[in-house]
Amino acid sequence: MIPDWIVTLLHTGVSVMVGTRDESLMPECTRAWGIHVAADRGTITILLAETFAGKTLDNLRANGMLAVTCTRPTDHLTCQLKGRVRNIKPVMSAERELSRRWHRDFSAELGACGVSSTLSEGWIVEPTVAIDITVTEVFDQTPGPGAGSKVSP
Amino acid sequence: MKKASFLIEDLWPCFQGMVPAALSTCASDGTPNITFISQVYYVDATHVAISFQFFNKTHRNVRENPLACAVVLDPRTLHAYRFHLRYDHSEATGPLFESMSLQLQAVASYSGMTEVFRLQAADVYEVLGVERLEGFTRLPIPPPSERSSRLFIDPNVVSLRLIAERLNQAQMLDEALQGALQMLDDFFGFHHAMILLADERNAKLQTIASHGYSDNGVGSEVGIGEGLIGMVARAQRTLYLSAMDHSLRYARAVRGRAEALGQTEAIEREIPLPGLPDAASQIAVPLVTRGRLVGVLAVESKDPLAFLPRENTLLSIIGLHLATTIDLLSRDQDEIPTDRVGQAPPSPESRTMSTRRFSFFQKDDCIFVDGNYLIRNVPAKILWRLLTQYRDEGRVEFTNRELRMDAWLGLPEYKDNLETRLILLRRRLEQKCPDVRLVQRGRGRFALEADATIELCEKEC
Incomplete structure (x- = not known):
């Protein structure tokens, strides 16, 4: 179960980065165009663009293991979720709408940090794949001495 | 995605810590890990460094499996770049650590958290490859800027700064002299060098320290005006001989022959000047402070083109620092009182x-x-x-x-x-x-x- 404060955090325009690895344990890192926590609070969905996340998708199809970290630019509140892929599916209209909403919120966060909207609006936020993930571990990764402490399960 | 190759210097805006980056690693059991990092630091053309403060899982992972991957953003356009990395080593002292630590401390001091933000180590990674994330932004790639040349310091300048710092900190003349010669070797590959001090009363120079010779030659003398070193002392100008002709070797050969024939009476009370029998080039730099000759720094090489204007300039700058240091330390070595004078030797x-x-x-x-x-x-x-x-x-x-x-x-x-x-x-x-x-x-x-x-x-x- 993802704690309340992290569910709230994940729905407030966070920067979403995804870590995977291949069979030789070479890590891969990419950016996701949105995140959503399901009602069961044990599943999340992230949205990826195949144009620059091809290797990440290969890794997910091969071994299903991933780590996702999210941070809110205005206060650096940060978490890391680890888990396994449950489902990989093409993006439908609901996910496109989710992505647009995320992009608007994240741009507002960046704007509050002084980043020009021209820059964040220049991003090609057109995810093609939605990944459903069963979350197995949750960590508080807000910068500071306690960073990395496990909060769930 | 097409993998492009980049000079990491050209990505200089990504190394300014303006936008956080992400770093993913993998434990030996295959579990991925990902963390945000405040800054990726440029080290050299093939290495970057990441500060180790809090993210202990990353620190542990790269010691089990050194491979890592970072995504950084160009703050000008928010273009993204992916760095494939291999953890190389960790530095907890030295210039890289110091500069990263100072930068962190400067940030931390604004928030009163200097202890919390203390740098544990600079983790240095080899850059295996860099790619731009295509299809990420509609904005054009910014043209190359001249600014990068102001951000990446020429390694020679860094070495000069280190030498100046150490000479500035030296407490003892001996330490300064040997240290300077050692640094010339370590930082610039000048393996054979000596320092001569001026003896104004006798119009001579006397070797006080040397490096890279089998006989240290300390105590050997050169008259002011004699040979390259003596001429440099007289003119107070740097001179160098490239592709040195055989005259110097000839003189040394004469001495060797005289020694071999046992004609040593004339030379037995002279200490020979250190010298490579097969030196092909030599440079001598006057050590002058406030117009007064303190000595000469002389460097030799087997490479006929070892000393060109670049080396002339570098050694001249070092010579200025060395002259001031020698001048200061040789007149300011007064003793501190001691109560231990006069102990008996072991029987x-x-x-x-x-x-x-x-x-x-x-x-x-x-x-x-x-x-x-x-x-x-x-x-x-x-x-x-x-x-x-x-x-x-x-x-x-x-x-x-x-x-x-x-x-x-x-x-x-x-x-x-x-x-x-x-x-x-x-x-x-x-x-x-x-x-x-x-x-x-x-x-x-x-x-x-x-x-x-x-x-x-x-x-x-």
């Missing part, structure tokens, strides 16, 4: 020791040890004074002050160069009689240590 009879016979020739103030020339003039008189007190009174510790007050030594009242004379004496003993040593015991104090039984003999001529 020589209690151990089986070899015997060293020192002979002092009164006519030219010259000392031989076991029949071989050791030293002459003031340093010889100093040694003789120390040895006789060691023999007669059992003294082992001495101070610069008592030597200054000893009229028999004939040190001038002003600019006595006592410290340089002691260094000279110390180095000659190291070369010719290593079982008798002068060991520094702090500023203006030293001890005579002997692993041999000492016999003394005075001769009139």
Whole structure:
């Protein structure tokens, strides 16, 4: 179960980065165009663009293991979720709408940090794949001495 | 996605810590990990560094599996770049660590969290490859900017700064001289070098320190105006000989031949100047401070093109720092009072020791040890004074002050160069009689240590 404060955090325009690895344990890192926590609070969905996340998708199809970290630019509140892929599916209209909403919120966060909207609006936020993930571990990764402490399960 | 290759210098805006980056690693059991990092630091054309403060899982992972992947953003356009990395090593001291630490401290001091933000180490990663994330933004790639050249410091300039810092911090002349020669080797690959100090009264230069020669040559002399080094001293200008013709080697060969034929009488009381028998180039830099010649720094190489304008400039800058350091440390080595002067030596009879016979020739103030020339003039008189007190009174510790007050030594009242004379004496003993040593015991104090039984003999001529 993802704690309340992290569910709230994940729905407030966070920067979403995804870590995977291949069979030789070479890590891969990419950016996701949105995140959503399901009602069961044990599943999340992230949205990826195949144009620059091809290797990440290969890794997910091969071994299903991933780590996702999210941070809110205005206060650096940060978490890391680890888990396994449950489902990989093409993006439908609901996910496109989710992505647009995320992009608007994240741009507002960046704007509050002084980043020009021209820059964040220049991003090609057109995810093609939605990944459903069963979350197995949750960590508080807000910068500071306690960073990395496990909060769930 | 097409993988492009980038010069990481061209991605300089990504290394300014303006936008956080992400770093993913993988534990040996295959579990991925990902974390945000405040800054990726540029180290050189093939390495970056990441500060190790909090993210312990990353720190642990790369020690199990060194592979890592980072995504950084260009703050000008938010283009994204993916770095494939391999953890190389960690630095907890040194220039990279210091500069990263200072930067963190500067940020932390604004928030009153200097302890919390303390840098543990700089983790250095080799860059295996860099790719731009295509289809990420509609904005055009910004044109290359001239600014990067101001951000990435030429390694020579970094080395010059380190040398200047260490010379500036040196407390003892000996340490400064040997340290400077060692740094010339370490930072610039000048393997064979020496420092000569000016003896204004006798219009000579005397070798006080050398590096990279089998015989240290300390005590060897060059007349002002003689040869490259002497000419540099007179003109107070740097000179270098590239693709040196055979004349210098010829002179050295003559000396070698004379020695081989046993015609050593003329040269036996001369210490040969250090020199490579197969030197192909040489540079000499005057050590001048406030218009006064302090000495000469001379460097040799087997490479005929080792010294060109670049080396001339680098060595001239080092020469300026070295001159100031020598000037300061050779006139400011006054002793601190001590209550340990005059301790008895360990009883020589209690151990089986070899015997060293020192002979002092009164006519030219010259000392031989076991029949071989050791030293002459003031340093010889100093040694003789120390040895006789060691023999007669059992003294082992001495101070610069008592030597200054000893009229028999004939040190001038002003600019006595006592410290340089002691260094000279110390180095000659190291070369010719290593079982008798002068060991520094702090500023203006030293001890005579002997692993041999000492016999003394005075001769009139």
